[in-house]
Amino acid sequence: xGYNWNWGIFxxxxxxxxxxxxxxxxxxxxxxxxLSLSAWLIALALGAVVGVLRTVPNKWLSGLATAYVEIFRxxxxxxxxxxWYFVMPELLPEALGNAFKQTNPIMQQFVASMVCLALFTSAxxxxxxxxxxxxxxxxxxxxGLAMGFTLPQTYRYVMLPMAVRLIVPPLTxxxxxxxxxxxxxxxxxxxxxxxxxxxxVDYTAQPYESFIAVTIxxxxxxxxxxxxxxxxxxxxxxxxxxxxx
Amino acid sequence: xxxxxxxxxxxxxxxVLADCTTQVHKGEVIVVCGxxxxxxxxxxxxxxxxxPFQSGEIIVxxxxxxxxxxxxxxxxxxxxxxxxxxxxxxxxSIIDNLAIAQTKVLGRTQEQAREKGFKLxxxxxxxAQAEKYPGQLSGGQQQRVAIARALAMDPICMLFDEPTSAxxxxxxxxxxxxxxxxxxxxxxxxxxxHEMGFAKRVASRVIFMDQGRIVEDDSKEAFFxxxxxxxxxxxxxxxxxH
Numbered sequence: 001x002g003y004n005w006n007w008g009i010f011x012x013x014x015x016x017x018x019x020x021x022x023x024x025x026x027x028x029x030x031x032x033x034x035l036s037l038s039a040w041l042i043a044l045a046l047g048a049v050v051g052v053l054r055t056v057p058n059k060w061l062s063g064l065a066t067a068y069v070e071i072f073r074x075x076x077x078x079x080x081x082x083x084w085y086f087v088m089p090e091l092l093p094e095a096l097g098n099a100f101k102q103t104n105p106i107m108q109q110f111v112a113s114m115v116c117l118a119l120f121t122s123a124x125x126x127x128x129x130x131x132x133x134x135x136x137x138x139x140x141x142x143x144g145l146a147m148g149f150t151l152p153q154t155y156r157y158v159m160l161p162m163a164v165r166l167i168v169p170p171l172t173x174x175x176x177x178x179x180x181x182x183x184x185x186x187x188x189x190x191x192x193x194x195x196x197x198x199x200x201v202d203y204t205a206q207p208y209e210s211f212i213a214v215t216i217x218x219x220x221x222x223x224x225x226x227x228x229x230x231x232x233x234x235x236x237x238x239x240x241x242x243x244x245x
Numbered sequence: 246x247x248x249x250x251x252x253x254x255x256x257x258x259x260x261v262l263a264d265c266t267t268q269v270h271k272g273e274v275i276v277v278c279g280x281x282x283x284x285x286x287x288x289x290x291x292x293x294x295x296x297p298f299q300s301g302e303i304i305v306x307x308x309x310x311x312x313x314x315x316x317x318x319x320x321x322x323x324x325x326x327x328x329x330x331x332x333x334x335x336x337x338s339i340i341d342n343l344a345i346a347q348t349k350v351l352g353r354t355q356e357q358a359r360e361k362g363f364k365l366x367x368x369x370x371x372x373a374q375a376e377k378y379p380g381q382l383s384g385g386q387q388q389r390v391a392i393a394r395a396l397a398m399d400p401i402c403m404l405f406d407e408p409t410s411a412x413x414x415x416x417x418x419x420x421x422x423x424x425x426x427x428x429x430x431x432x433x434x435x436x437x438x439h440e441m442g443f444a445k446r447v448a449s450r451v452i453f454m455d456q457g458r459i460v461e462d463d464s465k466e467a468f469f470x471x472x473x474x475x476x477x478x479x480x481x482x483x484x485x486x487h
């Protein structure tokens with residue numbers, strides 16, 4: 001097909017001369033991981049709170065949580081990203097908006113991307129948490145309350161420990177999604193893995209090598225996340241319950 | 246100890262409880278029976294406020310259950326409850342099931358709570374299972390643990406919501422034996438059950454419900470020998486036949 005394969009390209013110095021092309025890839029890889037992990041931690045914390053609120057008897061709280069989920073789950077990720085990056089700084093109080101605009105551009109891109117991914121994913125995590133809680137036998141809540149636990153204690157000691165165990169598999173797929181979704185952040189100029197792949201193509205005219213390398217890097221992340229989550233799943237398994245020993 | 250006065254509850258236009266009035270004195274064992282859907286379970290769930298009711302009042306040990314100012318958690322910690330489906334906490338070992346509310350609700354130390362837990366497990370014959378998990382026990386064993394868990398809180402009375410209905414027939418007696426022993430020790434009990442043998446042995450009174458109403462509320466002798474209502478007679482004729 002007349003394509004000149006050249007895997008050696010990765011070891012060559014870049015056109016700007018400050019690094020090798022492999023170094024660029026590695027920069028993007030680190031960026032993807034830092035962005036996704038920080039957004040994931042925020043998404044887990046927020047999602048847990050919102051998911052719990054969706055199941056509480058108080059109509060105001062659960063209504064608020066439902067609105068949150070519907071907003072962040074139903075606006076396309078790309079649109080949300082543009083809103084956070086281009087629109088939000090203008091809506092902030094002027095001093096704060098200006099402070100944001102004066103920070104390092106990479107920092108601006110990173111923060112906007114992190115907030116966007118975190119909130120988008122938190123809405124999805126919240127839905128998993130809610131479905132986990134709702135799939136518990138209804139008597140469990142009554143049993144907790146009947147022992148004299150308050151409602152928050154019943155969540156803390158009775159319902160959440162089981163609900164969280166039930167949702168480890170769907171959470172794994174959300175965790176994988178956040179890495180894949182992070183590629184969208186290349187659209188605002190953040191040099192994460194996918195963006196570095198494109199940049200390599202522009203500089204080296206070696207698209208196959210570049211995107212094969214990008215693919216392998218994403219696969220690697222995938223494998224690590226999957227095995228990590230499988231380890232978690234096995235270690236929280238309850239004896240005599242759902243396939244436990 | 247428990248006083249109910251004209252307790253009524255409805256979901257929309259459907260009347261679940263209608264003007265239920267009765268009293269349970271200290272040391273009494275009340276058996277609540279009746280056809281399914283007659284409101285038996287709802288009635289005893291009202292006693293510890295797990296089911297809200299719209300009118301009437303329930304006083305447990307001097308505290309009004311329906312009063313919004315009542316600290317329901319505190320009240321519930323003094324009223325033991327045993328459920329049809331056991332409802333042990335599956336992610337905790339048996340001994341932790343018995344200890345957790347003692348430490349988190351009553352403020353006992355972990356050692357006190359475990360010691361009390363082991364004593365009660367001894368009493369229901371399950372000391373050897375203390376470190377196992379609920380999913381590893383049979384239904385009968387789980388229900389005995391559930392009774393022990395309720396007793397760990399030193400309740401002033403116990404509520405049983407069809408404690409043997411979800412059990413294999415072989416396991417019914419081990420649970421009834423524990424309940425009988427408890428009754429003989431003078432525990433105040435309200436039991437929703439279809440076990441008429443149990444009722445005949447230990448009940449002080451039998452309450453018969455139909456369509457949300459307390460139709461009969463009488464001594465067990467009076468109930469079994471000459472139930473006044475036709476509905477109770479039909480019910481007894483059907484379930485005492487086998």
